[in-house]
Amino acid sequence: MALGVVLGLRLDDPKEKLSLLSRGAEYDVLSPQGSFKKPTYPGICRVFARDGKCLSVLKTLFTNYCENHCAYCVNRAQNDMPRVTFGPEEFAKLAYDLYRKGAIDGIFLSSGVLKDPDHTMELMIRAVKILRNNYGFKGYLHLKVLPGASEDLMREAVTLADRVSLNIEFTEETSFKLFTPEKRIDGLLADTIRLSRIVREARERGFKGKVGQSTQIIVGATGESDLSVLKTSLWLYRELEVSRVYYSAYVKVNADAPSPLGPFFPSLRERRLYQADFLIKLYGFALEEILPQGKSFLDRDIDxxxxxxxxxxxxxxxxxxxxxxxxxxxxxxxxxxxxxxxxxxxxxxxxxxxxxxxxxxxxxxxxxxxxxxxxxxxxxxxxxxxxxxxxxxxxxxxx
Ligand code: SF4
Incomplete structure (x- = not known):
């Protein structure tokens, strides 16, 4: 087998790497309306912004190596699959070339955990610094912050990105025990609070007044109720000024992972939760009006x-x-x-x-x-x- 060729992929070729790494980012949510793959180049998706504009975004992982064992993830450590990592300069050049040619308006960069969160974040930040400072990239940048990353690295991420996100994944400790041995609800909430403080300080200093923070909650993997999910979202919006909570329908991507749980399909629950979320955020409804006492789940058949x-x-x-x-x-x-x-x-x-x-x-x-x-x-x-x-x-x- 030729050096760098695994399962027919030339893993020393940046485009082939991107093809593999962008597949690993498939379950990261970019927009409540979802994203649509653009068949012209791997990793490029079309998303609709809030103002209705259609944007082309390069959505990829920086590496699909991961030390963790999350049952809901294709990149978990125990999965036998080709593993690759971008070099910082390699990623910056690839992304900037696409931007310069007008193929993308922005970038969404997520990652698995290579060695540890700080090591991975350092590489991602180095790539983004080259992109912003050396190449002069002015496009939209959404950067994932890895749970457990140091405060200094979070701060750097906030200064470079238009949006930072840290996924809280679930709203109840029992779900973490079932799905993700390395993550704990208190650790993720502490990281989310820390990140929101850094974002708020950046906004107060007038630095990038619009820098936003988002998070993602998996829906339908466990018995967590819609009430529990929406209560968490409300707390994130009101107390931490998080700009957007994304809901992601659980998909059983690993054969040994638990099957979906809940009153109806996760994809429909995801849709209902977005509708409830919009009613609270944009229409002025109170949570108690949407889920009155005694009701923990949204209706399946009507919005x-x-x-x-x-x-x-x-x-x-x-x-x-x-x-x-x-x-x-x-x-x-x-x-x-x-x-x-x-x-x-x-x-x-x-x-x-x-x-x-x-x-x-x-x-x-x-x-x-x-x-x-x-x-x-x-x-x-x-x-x-x-x-x-x-x-x-x-x-x-x-x-
Ligand atoms: S830490 Fe992220 S990339 Fe790694 S297994 Fe968990 S969800 Fe997947």
């Missing part, structure tokens, strides 16, 4: 906003010509943009279902919950309407 509306039918139908912005936001099918348009425009144009549609309202979902100048357009059998029909617009209403 959390519709579920809330059905529990509060006494508040509907709502007269859209008079309702406040906050009241409109609570109507299924009306989001922040369409609520704003209604409030801004209703004094200027007569409202109708067509006009509301033009404002971005998902009329099929909203019509049973509103009146326009006293006229009701919903199903006469409301509320025993066919809710599946409303459910069809679920994605649109929350984006």
């Amino acid at each position: 959390p906003k519709l579920s809330w509306a059905l529990r509060n039918l006494h508040l509907f139908p709502l007269e859209v010509t008079k309702a406040s912005y906050e009241e409109l936001l609570r109507v299924p099918g009306i989001g922040p943009k369409s609520a704003k348009r209604i409030v801004e425009e209703r004094g200027k144009v007569p409202l109708s279902l067509e006009v509301l549609k033009g404002f971005g309202v998902v009329v099929e979902r909203a019509r049973s919950f509103i009146t326009i100048k006293g006229r009701y357009f919903g199903d006469r059998a409301f509320p025993s309407i066919k809710w599946e029909r409303l459910e069809a617009g679920i994605q649109l209403s929350l984006l």
Whole structure:
């Protein structure tokens, strides 16, 4: 076998390395809407930013060596697979070439643990420094901070990246025992708190005012309830000012790993959790409104906003010509943009279902919950309407 060739891969070729390392980063979440592979070059994904812009991002590991044994991960130490590491200069050059050619707008760099967290972070930071300082890379950079890394290295990561993330993985200690022998909830929370303090200090100094911090929670691997996950997210948003919590549906990637657990498929739970998260963060709902006492899991068949509306039918139908912005936001099918348009425009144009549609309202979902100048357009059998029909617009209403 030729030197550097394993399973047909030329592991001394940066592009082949990238092909392997980008596959190892597949389960790292970049955006609530997911990311879509761009077939032109390994590791390049398309993601939608919050403003709707589509960005090309190079998403890869720095190394797929790992000392740890997380049962939910393809890169865990005991898996027999080709292992490679970028050199700092090698990665910087590869990434900058793609950026210079316009193939990427940004980079998401994660990693397994080579020797120990500090050693790996030092290599990653060296690569990113070459990229920023020597090559003049000005694109977006999301850098993973490895649990257990020193405070000095966290600080360096914050000065170089636009976003840093440290995954807390689970919300209950029992899940850690089952899935990841080297990680502990108290250790990860302590690291997350430390990182958030460093991010806050950087923001206060006016340095990179927008540097953000995110984290990722695995959903459906254990019996952890949606209530437990959402309580943790709320704490992260409110107390630590974390910019974004990503939910990642558990996928059994190792044959000997535990099977998914929970009331329904992890992928649907992931979607429901994002919807609940948006309702709390962007729509002003309280957690208790989404999961009232005695309810620990979100509904499988209907989204959390519709579920809330059905529990509060006494508040509907709502007269859209008079309702406040906050009241409109609570109507299924009306989001922040369409609520704003209604409030801004209703004094200027007569409202109708067509006009509301033009404002971005998902009329099929909203019509049973509103009146326009006293006229009701919903199903006469409301509320025993066919809710599946409303459910069809679920994605649109929350984006
Ligand atoms: S530490 Fe990260 S890369 Fe290593 S096994 Fe765990 S999840 Fe995978």
